[in-house]
Amino acid sequence: MIKFLDLHKINKRFEPQFHDKFQQFLNSNNYVLGSEVDLFEKEFATYCGTKYCIGVSSGLEALHLILEAYKILGKLAEGDEVIVPANTYIATILAVSHKGLKPILVEPSLQTYNIDATKVESVITHKTKAILGVHLYGYLYNVKELERISKKYNLLLIEDAAQAHGAVNSDGRKAGNVSNAAAFSFYPTKNLGALGEAGAITTNDSELAKVVYKLRNYGRKTSYENDYKGYNCRLDEIQAALLRVKLNYLDDDNKRRQENAKYYLSNINAKNIVLPYYENLKEHVFHLFVVRSKTRDSLKDYLFKNGIETFVHYPIPTHKQNAYKEFNKESYPITEQIHQEVLSLPINQLLEICEVEKIIDVVSNYK
Template structure:
């Protein structure tokens, strides 16, 4: 990607999704959400594509999957990369595949308030591209590809051992925790009628 290239992103998201684009010299192009899912509206994406569009960043909100077959088709048709923000949807499935494994790369937040949270700030990036993985590892380690060799402009984004140990334990209980969250959500939707009368949010 070049400075000024565009990345399509949902308008209904947290500022971190936008900053991931703008801080790299790219232009975020906001697309409105679907009223049915509150995720990016895949019927509006194509109209936002220009000659400078290079990627689509989908944000899996509220524990639900933003990925659709139509988005995948658009990416292939226009040769766009598909990036996932999986901060709120650990454990979510789409046709048997976990969110975070559906696109070219995915960012995961393990902030304590997330459904898979560490004891402090933590995160990860996943990808099925080995070469991209090498670049990501280097950038997370001051841009270093080997000792005292700094190929990229990087930063210290390493996951420390304590947070990794906490996550390793909590991961075993993720499915159980998600089942409890679903029951709580069902209770809210079933009993706070004045708030949910016109809501379309599904429990997946």
């Protein structure tokens, strides 16, 4: 069986370095917000090209803290509208709801699966204060257009970059540096994955960074002075240490994913399967290689029977979830079509060429 993602195999490459890092961590006598977090923040900010990186406990908490900080700074207020893609993992929209803001769902492009920038302006009202874009599956959203719109209407532009570590815009800026602030997840399955929960915020905004640094740590100014009603959502010291090891290999791993994707796209020949699209390969780091089929469930079963594990990202759109009953009667037909048809094939950086060839052969023979 070709696994969709073998995390043990991916992380075993770093086992000697992980052992060294753990021993250093154990001997440091500084287990919370120590030197490893500080160094990772500096290194990841440099990698993304931003002035600041603040390590936090997860991608969802990264979104929470960005929105909360903007409320503290007076740039967002309870009841403000935030434009979000209808086609995304629920965490993006949860963050907006949790902060007392109103998510305004916009349909995606059926070509890129990212928010359709041509549909954004039509939903902007006097209550709209931000656009929260998602680089879905590892493909940058339409940076040029969302930046133009956000500047035209004086809106905050926020990135959910949870799946796009290392993606590069046409002007050379990386994911995490094409907005006012960005949220990253380092969940173990990500292109840059921890060995547990972890996340980060990147930004060039010094005022935002100052607030977020405090918010993640009980809102503390000093050990016993609290400026804000903060949270405990700090990046774990050991996870920062392990992420520092893996960050050195991220570009090479992304390149391998991109090579696998190019090979798939050049060789899969199946008339009834829609393959992913991209304009500039650097803009897509292929966190997922997502195909579409009107007989998705049949395709999934067929591939499993032929020794290929796949996943559906994601079977139920947010507006159809029980958690969002207020949206259940709304219609987002493109989003619904995508969720009914998508299937993710193995794409990770450690696939053997024989495995890639088998996947191409089996998919191409699907009738």
